[in-house]
Amino acid sequence: MYDWQTRTIFALERELTGIMITEERGGGMKKYIKIIAIVGSACLLVYSSAMNAEAVVISILAPSADEQVLESGRDFYVIGRIEREGLRPEDMPFDIRVDVAETGLVRDGKMIPLRTVSSHVDHFTGLTPERDIYFRYEGKAPWVDIGREELYRSPPPDLVYRHGDPGSFYDPSLKAVVTKDRFAVLIQGGVTKDFDTAYSYPDDLGWKLYRIIVTAVAGDKVLARAEADIMFGTVQEKVLARF
Missing domain, CATH: 2.60.40.2550 (Immunoglobulin-like)
Incomplete structure (x- = not known):
């Protein structure tokens, strides 16, 4: 995986982990699950870009x-x-x-x-x-x-x-x-x-x-x-x- 893809994943993890902690303290399992889904979608998007990069x-x-x-x-x-x-x-x-x-x-x-x-x-x-x-x-x-x-x-x-x-x-x-x-x-x-x-x-x-x-x-x-x-x-x- 390219450096820019690795940096993007790490940035998403840091940002979204902070959101998850905030939402969890506010109480609400539904919000927590929703954030998990966002993380998964974002990582999938980056992975998809990596696959497309090999199609040059x-x-x-x-x-x-x-x-x-x-x-x-x-x-x-x-x-x-x-x-x-x-x-x-x-x-x-x-x-x-x-x-x-x-x-x-x-x-x-x-x-x-x-x-x-x-x-x-x-x-x-x-x-x-x-x-x-x-x-x-x-x-x-x-x-x-x-x-x-x-x-x-x-x-x-x-x-x-x-x-x-x-x-x-x-x-x-x-x-x-x-x-x-x-x-x-x-x-x-x-x-x-x-x-x-x-x-x-x-x-x-x-x-x-x-x-x-x-x-x-x-x-x-x-x-x-x-x-x-x-x-x-x-x-x-x-x-x-x-x-």
Whole structure:
């Protein structure tokens, strides 16, 4: 059970226990029984919320079926949909983690990840906090003119850093965002390793088949999981033509 659910139950117990004592001193078994029923209903409501929290569904939208063959070393985005089953993000805060491993070495959920990128949502909102988006990225994309409010609605993971730690902007493991119904994660393959990044992976993503594993995690609990394969290489069927 999540911390917020445990805190809610304890708060209800303290508050309602005080009501029970007051009612009992006033005399009246009916009132006492009524309060017991309220306690049971409240705890049942919290338990029901815990069960609903496990119903989160995530799906991978990109790379799509038409985007699953990339040139060696390319960067790519993992973009997906979040279905929260009617709950608000603040009611069910969780992070998105993306692991990339060689497909042939993934066995029964066990793997040796070559890339791991995780979001760090605000536990009060369930979303990537605005303070962790670096809006002052002057001189890098001068052709883009997007307001701060509009940019925060769909922030690119490239701009994520840890507030208060300017150097963390270059950490490739932080490049993930979570919004109300979407997530987006940047995976670096190696081609941009000399551009505004502390890229320190021992190997670039070469010509192999890789498994993308996306998990929604709350603490050490996995709420949902989605997978897709992507190949770095070339396809045999090519069309050569003069233009």
